[in-house]
Ligand code: HEC
Ligand code: HEC
Ligand code: HEC
Ligand code: HEC
């Protein structure tokens with residue numbers, strides 16, 4: 191074999207190898223393109239036909255739309271494409287098939303919230319315009335509103351995986367006193383009244399100013415919160431959970447009291463806090479909009495009495511955090527100190543001082559010398575007012591006793 195033919199052969203082998211490599215490369219590119227243009231939803235749409243066949247006839251199956259589907263909730267400024275994969279949402283009979291093909295659990299919810307006006311994300315969260323699984327469910331960086339379902343519920347240790355949806359329900363239903371289908375939030379609204387949080391906070395437009403305005407506290411994102419005393423999984427929800435458990439752990443020196451809240455109470459309150467957003471929905475989407483927050487008659491009476499009556503002093507100054515004053519109907523959420531109805535007589539027994547002496551020189555009481563000295567500093571005028579009010583409280587009590595005897 192001469193050197194010429196040997197070189198030819200090498201070239202031939204080279205060409206074959208090159209061609210093979212080229213084909214392989216083309217094949218890979220083609221596969222990539224095919225995978226790219228076959229989005230996930232196509233797979234779900236073809237699977238859906240299989241499940242739908244169990245409850246529908248040929249004619250109905252032929253009418254199942256294909257391609258990207260969407261609901262344009264114009265007034266809410268949302269385009270929700272969830273139904274591209276969740277094709278069975280409005281089909282009764284598919285309750286027991288796997289996701290994303292199932293019937294919506296509570297179809298009656300669309301009677302009061304027509305899907306064409308509400309879409310899906312206004313209740314569920316997620317990213318309406320996205321049609322890939324992770325994007326649509328909002329499990330992507332910088333998207334503040336992930337789907338409030340199983341994954342987030344497990345991050346927040348809530349066993350009912352759909353309960354967090356109530357955060358979004360109450361963005362609209364905040365002015366209602368109680369709303370069907372919102373167990374956590376309803377419970378939290380009761381706690382706001384029972385613990386008189388409004389004594390210190392502005393809530394739905396009215397209340398006290400010892401603590402921050404809570405009207406739109408739901409707009410606070412993680413970066414607006416102080417994490418320096420927090421440990422654990424950092425989320426707005428968990429910040430509230432810890433703060434409600436032990437306010438002073440998160441904000442050292444705060445006058446917000448520890449209120450002995452159980453886990454469920456704190457979960458409910460955290461959800462309520464996150465729902466108090468300044469939404470930009472048109473007013474027809476807000477039940478009770480332009481009215482005040484709905485209160486029960488006895489709650490209105492209590493609020494009036496506490497904010498305007500003789501007891502107002504103790505609400506305004508924050509004394510009610512630790513002291514009940516039963517004579518004025520004030521009930522402390524913590525009862526750390528004694529009922530001040532009896533202070534007129536009690537300071538003599540407890541501190542060997544008249545009430546007036548105690549108020550002007552509380553040094554016999556470790557707690558009250560700190561409170562009057564640093565946390566709630568009263569002017570001399572206010573001290574006199576206090577002595578007068580507590581004398582009155584005592585008289586109210588004694589008169590009551592005489593009537594009863
Ligand atoms: C008015 C509020 C609201 C709207 C609007 C709404 N949903 Fe729901 N959805 C709910 C609630 C509440 C549940 C949970 C019901 C339950 O657990 O019984 C739910 C449950 C679901 C579930 C089942 C979750 C599971 O646990 O398996 C899916 C899927 C779902 N919704 C999808 C949608 C889609 C898609 C749309 C838009 C067409 C939509 N929803 C519109 C309130 C809403
Ligand atoms: C690409 C297809 C796809 C799109 C688009 C999509 N989903 Fe899903 N969805 C799924 C699949 C698959 C599941 C079942 C797996 C799972 O539970 O995560 C599911 C499950 C769910 C569940 C139950 C979650 C749970 O924790 O049990 C809800 C609720 C839901 N989707 C709502 C939505 C909403 C709202 C949208 C629109 C913003 C949406 N989905 C868009 C595919 C999709
Ligand atoms: C975008 C705003 C919005 C969201 C989100 C929303 N709702 Fe509503 N809801 C309304 C409006 C508006 C009505 C109609 C009120 C009326 O007719 O007076 C309504 C009606 C209702 C009713 C009928 C009784 C009533 O109070 O009038 C119930 C129950 C209810 N919603 C529960 C829920 C639940 C549960 C959720 C969350 C899963 C939810 N809503 C989410 C706006 C909303
Ligand atoms: C004695 C007054 C007082 C009472 C009662 C009180 N708070 Fe507070 N709260 C404060 C003060 C002061 C702060 C600011 C310091 C801090 O974060 O603890 C605060 C902070 C908060 C914050 C954080 C707000 C923010 O913007 O950082 C929330 C949320 C809150 N309170 C909710 C509640 C709820 C709900 C209740 C009733 C269950 C309640 N508070 C009862 C005084 C009070």
Ligand code: HEC
Pocket residue numbers: 504507508509510511512513526527528529530532533536537540548554555556557558561566576
């Ligand atoms: C953080 C809790 C706390 C706050 C807030 C607080 N107190 Fe007290 N107070 C106590 C405790 C505890 C005692 C019992 C003192 C002791 O035994 O040393 C007490 C005792 C008193 C007494 C004596 C009562 C008696 O029966 O002997 C008076 C009067 C009093 N406080 C007034 C006030 C007033 C007025 C305010 C509001 C300006 C206030 N306190 C705020 C915890 C508090």
